[in-house]
Amino acid sequence: MIYDVGVVGAGFGGLAAAATLAKKGMKVAVFEASNELGGSAGKFERNGYRFQSGATLGMGFEEGGVLHRLFDQLNIDPPAMTLLDTIMDIHMPDRTIHYFRERSRWYEEIQRVFPTQSSAIQSFYDEVYRVGAIVDQLTEDLPVFPPRTLKDFMHLVPFVNKDAMKLLPFMNQTVEDRLKKYSLHNHRLFRVFLNGELMDSVQTSVEYCPAFLGYAALQTFHKGAYAVHGGLAAVAERLASFIKHSGSDLYMRHPIHKVEKSGQHFEFHTKRDRVFRAQKALLNNSVHNFHDTVSKEMGEQSYVKALKEEKRDSWGAFIIHGGVEGAVFEGEDAMYHQFIDPQKPDDLHDGGQFLMSLSDPRDSSMAPVGKRSLTISTHTSISPWWNSEKYEADKEQMKNRLLDTVDFYFPSFKEKLDIVLPGTPITFQKWLRRKNGKVGGYAPTGKYSWLNSYSIRTGIPDVYQCGDTVFPGAGTLGVTLSGMTAAKEMTR
Numbered sequence: 001m002i003y004d005v006g007v008v009g010a011g012f013g014g015l016a017a018a019a020t021l022a023k024k025g026m027k028v029a030v031f032e033a034s035n036e037l038g039g040s041a042g043k044f045e046r047n048g049y050r051f052q053s054g055a056t057l058g059m060g061f062e063e064g065g066v067l068h069r070l071f072d073q074l075n076i077d078p079p080a081m082t083l084l085d086t087i088m089d090i091h092m093p094d095r096t097i098h099y100f101r102e103r104s105r106w107y108e109e110i111q112r113v114f115p116t117q118s119s120a121i122q123s124f125y126d127e128v129y130r131v132g133a134i135v136d137q138l139t140e141d142l143p144v145f146p147p148r149t150l151k152d153f154m155h156l157v158p159f160v161n162k163d164a165m166k167l168l169p170f171m172n173q174t175v176e177d178r179l180k181k182y183s184l185h186n187h188r189l190f191r192v193f194l195n196g197e198l199m200d201s202v203q204t205s206v207e208y209c210p211a212f213l214g215y216a217a218l219q220t221f222h223k224g225a226y227a228v229h230g231g232l233a234a235v236a237e238r239l240a241s242f243i244k245h246s247g248s249d250l251y252m253r254h255p256i257h258k259v260e261k262s263g264q265h266f267e268f269h270t271k272r273d274r275v276f277r278a279q280k281a282l283l284n285n286s287v288h289n290f291h292d293t294v295s296k297e298m299g300e301q302s303y304v305k306a307l308k309e310e311k312r313d314s315w316g317a318f319i320i321h322g323g324v325e326g327a328v329f330e331g332e333d334a335m336y337h338q339f340i341d342p343q344k345p346d347d348l349h350d351g352g353q354f355l356m357s358l359s360d361p362r363d364s365s366m367a368p369v370g371k372r373s374l375t376i377s378t379h380t381s382i383s384p385w386w387n388s389e390k391y392e393a394d395k396e397q398m399k400n401r402l403l404d405t406v407d408f409y410f411p412s413f414k415e416k417l418d419i420v421l422p423g424t425p426i427t428f429q430k431w432l433r434r435k436n437g438k439v440g441g442y443a444p445t446g447k448y449s450w451l452n453s454y455s456i457r458t459g460i461p462d463v464y465q466c467g468d469t470v471f472p473g474a475g476t477l478g479v480t481l482s483g484m485t486a487a488k489e490m491t492r
């Protein structure tokens with residue numbers, strides 16, 4: 001048989017696209033290399049714990065949010081989840097900032113922690129909310145962005161209205177440029193805080209982050225951050241089950257090693273020499289892997305240039321999956337904790353600052369009774385891991401740096417751990433097939449860096465791409481949006 005669409009990868013992008021296509025009556029085949037769904041937002045189980053492979057914080061589930069719209073369109077319920085009143089606690093050597101969802105509580109907190117410049121910071125946040133809302137409005141109709149074809153430009157014309165015009169100044173400035181307008185660029189503490197939030201969401205810091213992208217990410221936290229019961233993998237499981245119930249097929253443990261054009265359709269070759277056929281192809285296995293997946297002829301036809309691609313930098317992640325006695329965090333409201341290393345508070349990566357996500361104590365699927373499963377992750381530079389002659393020692397050292405920092409803020413944490421599983425970019429390549437362990441898409445490198453983004457188009461007729469290496473970039477919300485945009489274009 002010939003499928004309508006073949007999708008490579010069952011990450012959030014591929015699953016969102018496949019489910020949307022299946023809803024529209026298309027016969028889809030999704031090929032997933034591993035035996036887990038959700039890729040970087042998947043899970044694995046060990047010793048009675050359920051660990052989240054990477055992503056932990058769910059967003060876009062509020063009314064009108066991207067995931068909410070997806071589940072609405074599919075007419076299925078999302079998994080149970082806890083809406084977080086405290087998005088996260090940010091632990092700094094001399095204070096803890098409670099990052100509240102509700103605007104009024106957040107503004108009160110700003111007054112408490114940044115008393116001397118609180119009104120400037122609140123005005124800055126007024127702008128964040130205002131501009132973020134315009135970006136949301138624009139993305140709702142799923143236009144192809146950045147535009148690549150005349151058709152893409154034509155589709156953008158209706159969006160060129162008064163509101164969109166208001167966005168223009170934020171498309172040629174960085175967040176730092178905006179901080180200068182509020183005389184906040186030298187406010188060290190606020191910068192450390194903001195850099196932490198931007199690294200978590202946009203993978204970069206104030207000086208390199210295009211303002212409109214940074215603002216959209218910052219306001220998203222306040223629209224609703226969620227701890228999904230069963231982890232974000234539970235979302236992937238729902239989408240997968242919808243795809244199967246709609247009559248489409250999901251092939252687990254089916255790594256695709258080549259996609260090539262054959263006559264009017266595409267052939268998907270698996271490692272076990274099985275060949276599947278489809279009219280169209282959607283690649284969700286990251287642009288980093290593009291040239292390893294498509295045939296040479298297709299590679300030459302594409303906008304994605306192998307040489308340019310190799311030179312573009314991406315972060316890796318150092319991760320620790322762990323299990324801990326629940327008592328250590330007794331009385332703590334927050335499930336998400338960002339830590340700033342007291343020794344090196346300005347380091348943005350490699351342990352200088354990092355996020356620890358604790359499982360929801362109300363969610364019994366994540367850990368044995370009285371325990372909590374946790375994920376600690378920090379951005380890391382990739383090449384040292386691949387070139388290290390003392391890989392195991394480096395891994396041990398990074399693990400200790402992270403655990404020591406948590407222990408500094410929560411004494412007795414280390415002794416209450418009963419399982420600790422560290423992972424490096426090498427782990428991410430092995431289990432999630434992220435080339436060289438690159439995760440989180442392309443970090444913005446300046447005010448115009450968004451112009452270098454890949455859209456869902458590959459430049460090859462009937463071949464599309466989605467996921468965190470495609471605009472708007474990393475995060476389960478962003479990749480879901482790219483999957484929905486791809487599905488919309490494939491059925492236009």
Ligand SMILES: Cc1cc2nc3c(=O)[nH]c(=O)nc-3n(C[C@H](O)[C@H](O)[C@H](O)COP(=O)(O)OP(=O)(O)OC[C@H]3O[C@@H](n4cnc5c(N)ncnc54)[C@H](O)[C@@H]3O)c2cc1C
Binds near residue numbers: 008257286432434477
């Ligand atoms: C440490 C870490 C923490 C994060 N935290 C958050 C967070 O808290 N909240 C959030 O929203 N986002 C977070 N993110 C980002 C988010 O996880 C990713 O942006 C998103 O999950 C990527 O989805 P994707 O669709 O691009 O594909 P991926 O998740 O990369 O999935 C691609 C899938 O394709 C499969 N595949 C690869 N090659 C092949 C092949 N040849 N054949 C078949 N299958 C193949 C892989 O096995 C994988 O399942 C985090 C990321 C990391 C790494």
